[in-house]
Amino acid sequence: DGGITQSPKYLFRKEGQNVTLSCEQNLNHDAMYWYRQDPGQGLRLIYYSQIVNDFQKGDIAEGYSVSREKKESFPLTVTSAQKNPTAFYLCASFPQDAYGGYTFGSGTRLTVV
Amino acid sequence: AQSVTQLDSHVSVSEGTPVLLRCNYSSSYSPSLFWYVQHPNKGLQLLLKYTSAATLVKGINGFEAEFKKSETSFHLTKPSAHMSDAAEYFCVVSDGYGGATNKLIFGTGTLLAVQP
Numbered sequence: 247d248g249g250i251t252q253s254p255k256y257l258f259r260k261e262g263q264n265v266t267l268s269c270e271q272n273l274n275h276d277a278m279y280w281y282r283q284d285p286g287q288g289l290r291l292i293y294y295s296q297i298v299n300d301f302q303k304g305d306i307a308e309g310y311s312v313s314r315e316k317k318e319s320f321p322l323t324v325t326s327a328q329k330n331p332t333a334f335y336l337c338a339s340f341p342q343d344a345y346g347g348y349t350f351g352s353g354t355r356l357t358v359v
Numbered sequence: 360a361q362s363v364t365q366l367d368s369h370v371s372v373s374e375g376t377p378v379l380l381r382c383n384y385s386s387s388y389s390p391s392l393f394w395y396v397q398h399p400n401k402g403l404q405l406l407l408k409y410t411s412a413a414t415l416v417k418g419i420n421g422f423e424a425e426f427k428k429s430e431t432s433f434h435l436t437k438p439s440a441h442m443s444d445a446a447e448y449f450c451v452v453s454d455g456y457g458g459a460t461n462k463l464i465f466g467t468g469t470l471l472a473v474q475p
Contacts, residue, residue: 250402281465286368288449288465289403304462336402347393347405348463355400 249273250351252337257356259324259331267322267354269337276341278320279348282306283334292335295320324356332358361386363452365466373474378422378437380469382450385431391453391461392433394424397468398446406448409433420444445473 250271259265271278277296281289291304295314309328314320324331334355338348366381384390391410395403407418414426424435433450450466 252402255400286467288467289463290465291462334400338403347395347408348403350395350402350404352402353400 250337250339250349252335252351252354254354255352257354258359259356260359262326264323264325265356267324267335267337267356269320269322269351270318271320271337271339271349271351272318273339273341273349274317275339275349276317277339278314279338279340280304280310280312280320280322281336281338283336283353289336292322331356361390361452361454361464363450363464363466365448365450365469367469368467369470369472371472371474372440374442375439378435378440378444378471380435380448380450380471382433382435382466383431384433384450384452386452389428392424392426393451393453393463394418394422394433394435395449395451396446397449403449406435440471440473442473442475445471447471 253268279294280292283289290306292310293312295301301312301314311323334353336353337351340348362385364383393408394406396406397403406422407416409416409426417423422437447468447470449468452464453461
């Protein structure tokens with residue numbers, strides 16, 4: 247089945263550590279996105295990429311970094327510069343030539359301990 | 360700029376009764392609008408979308424929504440709630456046609472509880 251796989255499902259980070267969240271899709275979609283979800287705030291866009299080797303900052307990119315070396319993969323690194331990283335992180339993808347809804351992964355819950 | 364407001368943070372209904380989740384939007388031109396559903400600790404699933412075709416949009420699992428330009432609303436309805444409908448629902452507006460280059464703006468969500 248085609249879809250988006252996010253791993254791990256749960257992740258614990260110590261203060262000052264960088265962690266990387268994985269997002270892999272086998273839908274052959276061109277565009278990929280990272281969102282952060284906090285209770286009562288909906289989803290906020292961190293980074294997005296419309297093509298391999300290119301990505302753009304979203305609304306809350308500070309303290310995060312991404313790469314897009316392969317069409318299938320769009321990993322997100324939460325750096326120590328992100329002051330409040332505890333959240334639910336969702337990856338999504340979208341075909342370049344379509345209009346409509348995104349396909350979302352099942353998310354990674356990151357907790358700082 | 361586009362924005363979306365979900366008027367209720369929590370809605371509780373009894374199984375078998377109608378569901379109404381309210382959403383108002385603000386857009387400087389004809390928007391693309393979506394409803395997504397999220398079950399606990401899961402990703403979001405597209406329920407339905409409006410992209411300037413028919414104003415009454417039918418989605419999955421018996422849900423539908425009506426685009427009312429005069430009221431700037433896109434309320435989600437279902438005639439009869441099922442226990443499996445209990446989830447969080449997000450109203451979303453796109454800043455364009457809903458293509459890959461357009462940004463999605465999410466509402467803050469409505470948590471639907473279904474009582475037996």
